[in-house]
Amino acid sequence: MDLNTVVEMRDARHRETWRPGDAWLGGGTYLFSEPQPHVRRLVDLSRMEWEPVRMTPTGDLEIAATCTIARLSRFAQDADWSAAPLFEQCCRAFLASWKIWNMATVGGNLCNGLPAGPMISLTAALGGVCELWAQSGSRREVPVADFVVGAGVKVLEPGELLRSITVPARGLAARTAFRQASLYGLGRSGALLVGTLDPVDGELVLTVTASTVRPIRLRFPLPPNADAMREAVGFGIAPHEYFDDIHGLPEWRRHMTFRFAEEIRRELIEEDGR
Incomplete structure (x- = not known):
């Protein structure tokens, strides 16, 4: 246009x-x-010529805001991290044409702040941190989960720039479980949940996106049973935090959130023998 x-x-x-x-x-x-x-x-x-995506000396993954979805997908395909499959799953959640894949950027997806933004889902679930540059030259870091605070609402100040997102090595080493639903075969995500199991202390973190107006992360230091998961979702997400648009009513999004949360719990906890 x-x-x-x-x-x-x-x-x-x-x-x-x-x-x-x-x-x-x-x-x-x-x-x-x-x-x-x-x-x-x-x-x-x-023309900033930022390196699209790279591994840091400490084993973290740094993704430039200008990195395209196609570039991130290719990079993750050759990786040996436990969380590598999640990158392709979230990239595919765009359900976009190859033209969009080769032009759309990771930073643009975050800065739109849409509930269904799959790069928000990916980086929030893995504990990503945004580096923001202000017009004054100052810099600050904000966790991805705190960067988007509502549907299309971010913590960016006027003129502030998202430079990059850093995913910690510990997040890359986590076991993951992915669930996504749309009302239509090629529709926008109405619910997208990611579970991660920490490789060090076994903490389970459930990241809820698409069904909610902002990313919501629920932490379980000890392996939860079905009742604990259901209670955490019920009390951790307020009724007004479920998104409402043509891609899904809040009641349906809430139902899918409970359903996927339990499926993820079973995949990461019970199937792991915990």
């Missing part, structure tokens, strides 16, 4: 004063998907 209100595009390498009507341009799959009448200037991140 043509953005006929845009009058200027500038290179993000050259810092200028941020002003109303500015927008960061990564892959552009969201920006160019619908009218953006408030946007006057695009700040192009493509």
Whole structure:
């Protein structure tokens, strides 16, 4: 879609004063998907030449905000982490064309803040941390689970930039279980839950996304039984936190959340013999 209100595009390498009507341009799959009448200037991140995805010396995974979904998928396919299958599962949850896969960015998916954003699901479940750059030059770190605080609502300040997401080595070593449901065969996720089992202390963490307006993480230091899981989901997610749109009523999303939570518990706890 043509953005006929845009009058200027500038290179993000050259810092200028941020002003109303500015927008960061990564892959552009969201920006160019619908009218953006408030946007006057695009700040192009493509020339920043950040390394898309890399392993740090400490064994963490650093994903640049400009890393495309296709690039992340290819990188994870060659990895030997226990959590490697989760990367492809979440990438496939886009149900997008190859054109979107090769243009859409991980950072763009997080910064849209949509409940069904699968990169939010992936990085929140593995304990990812966002690195944010302010216009003043200051930097701060925010866990992915705290980065999105509502449907389309993030903690970003005006002009603040998501530079990268770092997934800790301990998260990469976790056993994972994935469940996703849509109302339609090629529809947006109505519920997407990920369970992780910590390789060190055996803690089970259930990350609920898509069915809720924000990522919600429920922790179980000891292996939960069915009653404990049901109680944690029932009390840990308030009724108003279930999302409501054309892709699923809150009642259905809540039902699928309880169902998937128990399936994940069984897969990671009972099938593991715990």
